[in-house]
Amino acid sequence: MTDRTPLERRLRRAVVGLAMACAVLVLAIAAVLIYWKLYLLEPSADPFSRGPFVIRLEETSAELAWTLPGHRRVQLVATAPDGTSVADRDGRFSGLEPGVRYLWTASVGGVGRAAGSFRTAPRDLSSPVTFAVIGDYGSGSEHEWAVGRTLAAEQPDFVVTAGDNSYLVGAPVLLDRNIFRPLHDVMLEAPLDATLGEHDLFYSGGSAVTRALHLPGSAGRYTVDYGPVRLVLLGLDDGPAQVAYARRELARPGPVVRFVVLHRPVQPGDPLLILLRKYHVSAILAGHLHRYERRIVGGVPEFVVGTSGEGPGAAEFTRRSQDAVVSLLNSGSLRVEVTATGIRYQFIDERGRVLDRFATGSP
Amino acid sequence: MTGLRVTLAAFGAAAAVAAALIGRPQVFAPLAVLGIAAFVVAAGCLAADLLPLRRGHALCSALSLADAILLALGGQLSRLPALAPALVLVLLQAAPALTTRGARHRAS
Numbered sequence: 308m309t310d311r312t313p314l315e316r317r318l319r320r321a322v323v324g325l326a327m328a329c330a331v332l333v334l335a336i337a338a339v340l341i342y343w344k345l346y347l348l349e350p351s352a353d354p355f356s357r358g359p360f361v362i363r364l365e366e367t368s369a370e371l372a373w374t375l376p377g378h379r380r381v382q383l384v385a386t387a388p389d390g391t392s393v394a395d396r397d398g399r400f401s402g403l404e405p406g407v408r409y410l411w412t413a414s415v416g417g418v419g420r421a422a423g424s425f426r427t428a429p430r431d432l433s434s435p436v437t438f439a440v441i442g443d444y445g446s447g448s449e450h451e452w453a454v455g456r457t458l459a460a461e462q463p464d465f466v467v468t469a470g471d472n473s474y475l476v477g478a479p480v481l482l483d484r485n486i487f488r489p490l491h492d493v494m495l496e497a498p499l500d501a502t503l504g505e506h507d508l509f510y511s512g513g514s515a516v517t518r519a520l521h522l523p524g525s526a527g528r529y530t531v532d533y534g535p536v537r538l539v540l541l542g543l544d545d546g547p548a549q550v551a552y553a554r555r556e557l558a559r560p561g562p563v564v565r566f567v568v569l570h571r572p573v574q575p576g577d578p579l580l581i582l583l584r585k586y587h588v589s590a591i592l593a594g595h596l597h598r599y600e601r602r603i604v605g606g607v608p609e610f611v612v613g614t615s616g617e618g619p620g621a622a623e624f625t626r627r628s629q630d631a632v633v634s635l636l637n638s639g640s641l642r643v644e645v646t647a648t649g650i651r652y653q654f655i656d657e658r659g660r661v662l663d664r665f666a667t668g669s670p
Numbered sequence: 671m672t673g674l675r676v677t678l679a680a681f682g683a684a685a686a687v688a689a690a691l692i693g694r695p696q697v698f699a700p701l702a703v704l705g706i707a708a709f710v711v712a713a714g715c716l717a718a719d720l721l722p723l724r725r726g727h728a729l730c731s732a733l734s735l736a737d738a739i740l741l742a743l744g745g746q747l748s749r750l751p752a753l754a755p756a757l758v759l760v761l762l763q764a765a766p767a768l769t770t771r772g773a774r775h776r777a778s
Contacts, residue, residue, distance in 0.1 A: 326717030330712075
C-alpha cells in the first residue's frame with residue numbers, strides 16, 4: 308500500500324469512483340426497465356381474431372361464437388344477478404332463467420379476455436322486449452361506427468339487420484372491417500338477426516355472411532323466436548318462394564307479436580300484404596333505400612332503415628317514397644320496444660337524437 | 671480501501687438492526703435504501719480489490735455486490751430473508767481481515 312506513488316493512488320481512486328458511478332448507472336437502468344415493464348407496457352393483445360359474440364338467445368339457453376387462432380381452450384361462464392353461474396358447453400349455455408340479463412366472461416389460459424352480457428328471452432310481455440333495426444350499414448364508415456356505439460349503449464335484446472351487411476360484397480376478407488369491428492360492442496350483448504341484400508348475395512349467394520354470423524338459414528331466409536316476439540326474415544325481396552315461406556311461418560303457432568323482415572321494401576298492391584294483414588303482422592322492417600322512412604303500406608306499418616352506415620349516395624337513387632309519412636337521410640337505427648300494451652318505435656340518429664316516434668296499440 | 675469495507679459493514683449492521691426492529695411492510699424502505707447504497711459501495715470495493723488483484727478480497731467484494739441486491743429485495747419477504755443478507759454483509763467485510771490475520775499467524 309505504502310509503496311504506491313501519488314499518481315497510482317489517484318488513478319486507483321478514479322477507478323473506484325468510476326466503478327461506483329457504473330453501479331449507479333446499472334441501478335438507474337434497472338429501475339427504468341422495471342418501471343417500463345410494470346407500468347408502461349400494454350397487456351398482451353386480444354387473442355380473439357373475431358368475437359366472442361352472441362349468436363342465439365332463447366328462453367333457457369344462449370350461444371356464443373368466436374374465432375381464436377391456435378387450439379387454445381376458451382372457458383365461458385355466465386353469471387346471473389343472484390350470483391349463480393353456468394359454464395358453457397361448446398359455446399352454449401343451457402339451464403338459464405327466462406328474461407334474465409346474464410354477465411358472461413370468456414377466459415383464455417385462466418385470464419379473462421372478453422366479457423359482455425345478454426338477456427335471455429322472456430316467456431311473456433310482463434317485461435318489455437327491446438330490439439334495434441339497422442340496414443345498409445356494412446361499409447366500415449365512421450357513420451357505421453357511430454351507429455354501432457349508440458346501439459351498444461341502448462343494450463337491445465337483439466339486433467335485426469335488413470341486409471347489405473357488407474359493401475361492396477359480402478366476401479370473407481371484408482367482414483371484420485364491415486361488420487365485426489364496428490358492431491363489436493353491441494355484438495357482445497345481442498345477436499345479429501340478419502337478412503341479406505344484393506351486396507351480401509353478390510358473393511357466393513351470401514354464404515360467407517351466413518357462415519360468419521352463424522345464421523340459421525341460407526339467403527337470409529329463416530325465422531327467429533325471441534320469447535313472445537317472432538321475426539320472419541325473408542331475404543332479398545318478396546318473390547314467390549319468399550311468400551310461400553312467409554305463409555308457412557306466419558301460420559305456424561307461436562309468438563303473437565310478429566315482424567317480417569326483408570331487404571327490399573314492400574310496395575302497395577304486393578300480394579304479401581294480404582298475408583301480413585291476415586296474420587296481424589305488427590310491421591315490415593326493410594332496407595335497400597338509403598333513407599329512414601315510415602310508411603303505411605296496404606294497412607301495414609313499414610319501416611325502411613337503410614341509413615345505418617353506407618350513406619345516402621346519389622340523389623337519383625335515394626328518392627323519397629311518395630307515400631312516406633316520414634323520410635330522413637340521417638344515419639341511425641330504429642329502436643323497437645314491445646310491451647303488453649303496445650309497440651313503440653323510435654328512430655335514433657348517430658348523435659343520439661330521436662328524430663321520429665311512432666306507437667301502435669296492443670300487439 | 672478499508673474505508674469502503676467499514677462503510678459496507680456499517681450498512682450491513684444498520685440493515686440488521688432495521689430488520690430486527692422494524693416490522694413489515696415498513697422495513698422495506700430502509701432495507702431497499704441500504705441495499706442500493708451497499709450495491710454502489712460494493713462496486714467500488716470490487717474495483718479497488720482488482721487493482722492490484724487480491725483474490726480473497728475481490729471474492730468477498732463480489733459476494734457483497736450480490737448480497738446487496740438480496741438485501742434490497744429481502745424486505746418484501748419475511749423477516750429471515752431480510753435479516754440474513756444484512757448479517758452476511760457484515761461478515762463478508764470482516765472475512766478478508768480475518769483470513770489475512772490467520773495466514774500471518776500460521777506463517778509466524
